[in-house]
Amino acid sequence: MYGFLAKRTVASSVSLVLLVVAVFFLSRLTGDPTNLFLPIDASAEMRDNFRRIHGLDQPLLVQFGHYVWNLLHLDFGDSIRRARPALEVVVEAFRWTLMLGFLTMAIVTTAAITVGSLAAFHVGGIFDRIATFCSLIGASAPDFWVAIVAIVIFSVGLGWLPTSGTGTVWHWILPVAVLFIRPFGLILQVVRGSMISALSAAYVKTARAKGVAPRATIFVHALRNAMLPVITVIGDQAAALLNGAVVIETIFGFPGVGKLMIDAILQRDFSVVLASIMVTAFAIFLMNILIDIAYAVLDPRIRY
Incomplete structure (x- = not known):
């Protein structure tokens, strides 16, 4: 390994x-x-x-x-506009992006694995058809378009939610909801396909014949062996979410590293631009290493 x-x-x-x-x-x-x-x-x-x-x-x-x-020497230079170390400016903004990304991916992963597993267990049924339809819509919807439509409907039209900021829970709903849609659709499709293959395996049929409860059959026997392709997609979507946060944070005025990066480019604050990209790239690098470790834990063959 x-x-x-x-x-x-x-x-x-x-x-x-x-x-x-x-x-x-x-x-x-x-x-x-x-x-x-x-x-x-x-x-x-x-x-x-x-x-x-x-x-x-x-x-x-x-x-x-x-x-x-x-x-x-871990010296990213100083921000021209802020007269502060560029790394310090980026770290302050990056913690907001991490909170937004972690919250979104936690909800996405839980929802996609649960719904995708149940859809595979009831393949061909009404629940499976509804889940598949929703996943196709979610995977096809552009984030920036969904964000603009959500602002027009829920902020401008209905006045239910704020358009920008992080002051209350209500400020987080639209950014999280918009970032949720696309990875949920993609991960759900992969979970469903992988679980259909796992549930048709001989060991799962044996467990069913022995009278193992459906919940244990899905989430204990089949899920672990279906997780390798799912982990790959989760890692890809987590990286894509960090990159997609540039657009979403700019639209919603969210004070994360994405908005900071756009502002720094427009202001020609070179040190902040470079620090933003390097910190984001390093975070994606660490995430890929964690995914590789998860592969080795789930599939012993990788260790050799």
């Missing part, structure tokens, strides 16, 4: 290195920060001083070398 995890770690580390290179040079294409932070009539001397203070007066490759050296 350790060799398997070591290979996955090396592969993920290479991806992180390539991401650092790509993001650093692409972020510089957004323009000169002096046009945003200095007045239009600023003199050439003021602009040169600004660039020198923030290390923007050096050649691009030299800037990249300094950035990599600082990154190896």
Whole structure:
């Protein structure tokens, strides 16, 4: 198992290195920060001083070398706009994204596994047809469109829920509900298909013949062997949720790392942009490692 995890770690580390290179040079294409932070009539001397203070007066490759050296010492630089360490700004915002993502995925996973397992047990029945129909709609619905429609109906039209903020429980309902729909539909489909195969296995038929209760048949005997593809999809959707939070947080004014990243790009706050992407990428890297460990726990063959 350790060799398997070591290979996955090396592969993920290479991806992180390539991401650092790509993001650093692409972020510089957004323009000169002096046009945003200095007045239009600023003199050439003021602009040169600004660039020198923030290390923007050096050649691009030299800037990249300094950035990599600082990154190896966990120094992401300072935010130009906030005059604070960029990593500190990102961590403050990332905790909101983590709370939103963890809450959403906990609800999604519980609901999708329960509904998908019951749909597989009653395959072809009314419950199965309704669950399949709902999962197809959920998997096909674009997040940004659902978010806008939800605001128009529940906030503007009915006035039931706020459109932005995190002050009360009511502020969380729309972001969580919108982020819930798509992963729920995708995970439910995989759970249903995997459970149909597991429930048709000989050992499950033997358990039924012995009079094992349906609940134990589904959630004890069949579910564990059906979980490998489900865990893969859960991990993919959790990563997609972190990426999709950029759009949802911007629409709902949620103070997470997604909205921070968009604001930093518009403000040409390069240190915050890079720190946001690196922290998000590292979180996805850790999540993939945890998924690999879950594989090894569920399937002993992976350990060898």
